[in-house]
Amino acid sequence: MTPATTAPEATTATEATTATTATSTASAPRVAIVGATGAVGSTLLELMESRGFRYSELHLVASARSAGRVLTVGEREYTVVAVEDFDFGRADVAFFSAGTAVSEKWVPVATEAGALVIDNTIAFRMDPDTPLVVPQVNAHELDRRPASGVVANPNCSTIPLVRLLRGIEDRWGIRNAVVSTYQAASGLGYSGVEELQESSRAALQGPDADFEANHFRPTLAFNVIPKIDRFLDSGFTLEEEKMLRESRKILGMPHLDVTTTCVRVPVANCHSEAVYVECQEPVDRAELVEVLAGLPEVRVHDRESATAFPTPAVVDSSDVVHVGRVRVTQNNPRAFWLWLVADNLRIGAALNALQIGEEIVARGTLEARP
Numbered sequence: 001m002t003p004a005t006t007a008p009e010a011t012t013a014t015e016a017t018t019a020t021t022a023t024s025t026a027s028a029p030r031v032a033i034v035g036a037t038g039a040v041g042s043t044l045l046e047l048m049e050s051r052g053f054r055y056s057e058l059h060l061v062a063s064a065r066s067a068g069r070v071l072t073v074g075e076r077e078y079t080v081v082a083v084e085d086f087d088f089g090r091a092d093v094a095f096f097s098a099g100t101a102v103s104e105k106w107v108p109v110a111t112e113a114g115a116l117v118i119d120n121t122i123a124f125r126m127d128p129d130t131p132l133v134v135p136q137v138n139a140h141e142l143d144r145r146p147a148s149g150v151v152a153n154p155n156c157s158t159i160p161l162v163r164l165l166r167g168i169e170d171r172w173g174i175r176n177a178v179v180s181t182y183q184a185a186s187g188l189g190y191s192g193v194e195e196l197q198e199s200s201r202a203a204l205q206g207p208d209a210d211f212e213a214n215h216f217r218p219t220l221a222f223n224v225i226p227k228i229d230r231f232l233d234s235g236f237t238l239e240e241e242k243m244l245r246e247s248r249k250i251l252g253m254p255h256l257d258v259t260t261t262c263v264r265v266p267v268a269n270c271h272s273e274a275v276y277v278e279c280q281e282p283v284d285r286a287e288l289v290e291v292l293a294g295l296p297e298v299r300v301h302d303r304e305s306a307t308a309f310p311t312p313a314v315v316d317s318s319d320v321v322h323v324g325r326v327r328v329t330q331n332n333p334r335a336f337w338l339w340l341v342a343d344n345l346r347i348g349a350a351l352n353a354l355q356i357g358e359e360i361v362a363r364g365t366l367e368a369r370p
């Protein structure tokens with residue numbers, strides 16, 4: 001997790017916001033990032049640089065609070081523009097990670113102006129005209145420009161899960177899966193991490209320390225909270241419901257039986273999941289390890305030593321899904337458990353969104369601009 005840098009001195013707003021990368025060509029898209037100052041937006045900017053994603057223009061967009069702030073991307077400085085003041089006709093691709101309400105209001109404006117939107121929020125995920133894409137699973141959905149003009153990025157816990165379930169379904173067939181998540185404070189952005197830090201400091205000072213929670217109630221410091229997002233009438237939370245319905249849509253398995261308990265834990269970054277899967281056929285552990293390790297961008301930590309299992313503190317800022325504790329159950333040879341850890345800001349949000357962008361460019365999907 002690396003915050004964006006603010007340059008002490010900067011070029012003027014107009015110059016800065018329309019700068020062209022050294023590596024760009026006429027065919028590289030013009031890119032806008034809405035939510036550029038946030039945890040996901042900053043991670044996206046970092047990944048664009050490290051992965052060499054080419055653009056002919058880059059526009060950084062946030063709320064009026066950040067308008068005029070200057071961010072350094074690569075070796076250039078860019079001035080942040082308020083979304084109300086941005087002309088989406090200046091972007092071929094617009095990444096949105098500024099919350100659901102912002103996407104509901106501004107994504108239609110962006111698509112109307114001709115931009116293809118890659119949206120990180122829940123706003124359009126279940127829209128039938130909007131593909132919900134994890135490139136390692138269903139990149140073929142990007143062969144054509146979507147009717148809605150939007151490609152949705154799934155929930156941060158759902159992405160690593162479906163990447164493993166795809167390989168398991170293809171080899172053994174899935175009867176059902178039971179998942180418990182252990183989700184980091186960064187799922188609520190920079191302010192979630194700050195609240196975890198401040199509440200931990202206050203808890204260490206004693207019961208009378210002055211601290212007011214905005215996000216996590218009861219406190220997340222030295223605690224775990226079995227509720228993420230709001231409760232539904234079913235008794236499940238919306239986060240748990242997202243994991244069911246989004247997994248079904250991404251995998252193209254409308255009857256997939258996956259049930260979850262989503263839990264917030266006092267970890268800064270990286271979501272973990274304990275996953276139980278019952279298959280249609282008996283599973284051989286060695287073959288399971290081989291199948292999982294053969295999936296794209298997955299690393300299996302398999303009994304290399306007594307501590308060779310992934311944990312959030314160790315695999316933070318990693319671009320692969322880490323898997324450990326792979327074990328077939330003693331009472332049912334068709335069932336097994338595994339443990340996964342994935343960086344929610346990268347794999348669960350910015351990296352997945354950027355990989356969608358890379359696929360769109362590679363497949364020429366943007367050429368059908370309306």
Ligand SMILES: NC(=O)C1=CN([C@@H]2O[C@H](COP(=O)(O)OP(=O)(O)OC[C@H]3O[C@@H](n4cnc5c(N)ncnc54)[C@H](OP(=O)(O)O)[C@@H]3O)[C@@H](O)[C@H]2O)C=CC1
Binds near residue numbers: 035121189
């Ligand atoms: N964190 C995660 O793991 C995941 C997040 N997401 C999605 O991404 C969104 C952003 O997450 P994250 O980056 O972590 O959050 P942050 O709180 O760190 O950042 C929020 C960003 O949105 C901008 N923003 C807020 N309100 C407005 C507004 N009214 N108009 C324009 N821009 C606005 C902020 O700009 P400003 O600096 O001006 O306040 C900032 O750039 C989430 O709400 C969620 O929908 C999706 C999957 C995972």
Ligand SMILES: N[C@@H](CC(=O)OP(=O)(O)O)C(=O)O
Binds near residue numbers: 120154156184186242
């Ligand atoms: N709900 C996730 C983060 C997030 O924003 O998810 P979604 O995009 O599905 O609302 C978390 O708190 O860890």
